[in-house]
Amino acid sequence: MKKMWAGRTAGKTDQIADDFNSSIHFDQRLYKEDIAGSIAHAKMLAKQEIIPEDSAKDIIKGLEGIEADLDQGKLDFDPTAEDIHMFIEEVLTERIGADGKMLHTARSRNDQVALDIRLYMRKENQAIQQLLTDLVSALCDKAEEYKAALMPGYTHLQRAQPITFGHQLMAYAYMFMRDKSRLADMEKRMNYDPIGSCALAGTTYDTDRFYEASLLGFAGPVPNSLDGVSDRDHVVEDLSDLSMVMMHLSRLSEEIVLWSSWEFHFVTLDDAYTTGSSIMPQKKNPDMAELARGKTGRVYGHLMGLLTTLKGLPLxxxxxxxxxxxxxxxxVDSVKMCLATFIPMIETMQANEDAMLKAAQRGFINATDLADYLTKKGLPFRDAYHLSGQLVAKCIKEETVLEDLPLAELQQFSPLFEEDVYQAIDLHNCLEKRKSFGGPSPASVQAQVAEVRQQLQVKD
Structure with a gap:
């Protein structure tokens, strides 16, 4: 097949070089964006009287027919085509004749592919934001259901202080809300049209880049033609934002893997989101969470790969x-698949409240509250901290818990202990007292749920 760029050279390349150079096998997914951009371009060319109005109409009708045939499977992509842009232009010219050759006036494949990528990213970005919205909604529903389900909060994977399962889930809800915000911010910076930059230096034709940009829903044209064809900041930024989404999914995945183990037994996953073992019949593996955790490195790799590709490129x-x-x-595919899997997995996940409570009771997570009790009685905090640590050591040695120590034994450590100490270190009371903004009390968790749900209603 003769190359459309033949002229300066004979347009003949070795078959291996052809295969190496071709991108049709992966950029064919941009056909809708390429056609949308070409229709807008034809309209602009006609408006500016660069091509006849009738020719523009024929081009647009031809492009719409190609899109319909590709949608319906009536037209197959040509694996020998160099890229999606050449494929569509070749088919268009075959179908409508010489008018098809007018379409590429006042543009280059350089600005054409830059446009296609932005249109594709805008579409996929909005789809991912909706998936994030759905995931956050599922987390809010589950957090509200378990806003009073007491569990130990952890630092260093050691039981630390009392929280609720709802409080833990809302931490992830806020992470994914930030992801949503980052993607929306990226889209605002990306939403400028590079078409009309041509190869790098614009064109001598009297084009209207602002009109063409408005047809495609952009805020305006990219103001520098060199930047229009060479900028891939938006792709890097998108990969960075998607890496953040995957990082948060991976952290949640790690928790789910731990929580669903027999050692924790904090949650039970629906059978639809687990697998079994080929040899061990008792197994119920959290494979979906593990896969999401594994795919995180894959998305990170794409970010680092593109940063490395771009770092030495001249304009x-x-x-x-x-x-x-x-x-x-x-x-994009990986993130969408992970999010789509996580949403119903979270929706159907059940908390084992008894197991959470028992873990909290055995973890001495009310030791800080014991120290606070003594501090409020007048003992300096560092002394109260030291004394509470001694009592924890005593409980561990005697295989008991703080709330089961008799008052007489407590008073051997300090005369400040009174009967009200048991109320102060009751785990549920410890939780209820944590009413500081953003804290784990059921009322605070409910307020967080309400705030996030309100934010989800606000259009970016």
Missing amino acids: AYNKDMQEDKEGLFDA
Whole structure:
């Protein structure tokens, strides 16, 4: 097949070089974006009287027919085509004749692919934001259900202080809300149209880039033509934001893996989101959480790969930039798959409140409250801290808990202890007293749920 860029050279490349250079096998997914951009371009060319109005109509009708045929499977992608842009232009010219050759006036594949990527990212970004909204909603529902389910909070994976399962889940809800916000911010910076930058230096035609940008829903055109074709900051930023999403999913995955083990037994996952063992019949493995944890490294890799690709590129377009797409596509697919799996997994997850409570009772997580009790009685905090530690050591040695120590024994350590100490160190009371803003009390968790749900109603 003769190359459309033949002229300066004969347009003949070795078959291996053709295969190496071709991107049709992965950029074919951009066909809708490429056609949308081409329709807007044809309208602009006609408006500016760069091509005849009738030719523009024929081009638009031809492009709409190609899109419909691709949608319905009536047209197959040509694996020998160099890329999606050449494929669509070739099919268009075959179908409508010479008018099809007018479409590429006042543009280059350099600004065309830059446009397609932005349109694709905008569409996928909005889809991912909706999935994040759905995941946060599921976390809020589950947090509200378990807003009073007492469990130990951890530092260093050691039981630390009393919280609720709802409080723990809301921590993740806020993480994913920040992810949603980052993606929305990235989209605002990305939402400028590079078309009309052409190869790198614009064009001598009297184009209207502002009109074309408005047709495609952009805030305006990219103001510098060199930047228009060479900028991939938005792809890097998107991969960074998606890496953050995966990092948060991975942290939640790690917790779910721990919580669903017999050692913790804090949660039970629905059978639909677990697998069994081929040899051990008792197993119920949290494979979906483990896979999400594993795919995190994959998305990180795409971010580092693109940063490395771009770090030494001079202006303007270089073929290296073709390497931006496969990593982006895979990252988008991975994040969407993980989010779509997590939403129903969270919705159907059940907490084992008894196991959580028993873990809290055995963890001496009211030791800080014991120290606070003594401090409020007048003992300096550092002395109260030391004394509470001695009592914990005594309980461990005697295999008991603080709340079961007789008052007489407590008073051997300090005369400040009175009968009200048991109320002060009751775990549920310890939890209820934590009413500081953002804390784990049921009322605070309910307030957090209400706040996040309100934020979800606000359009970015």
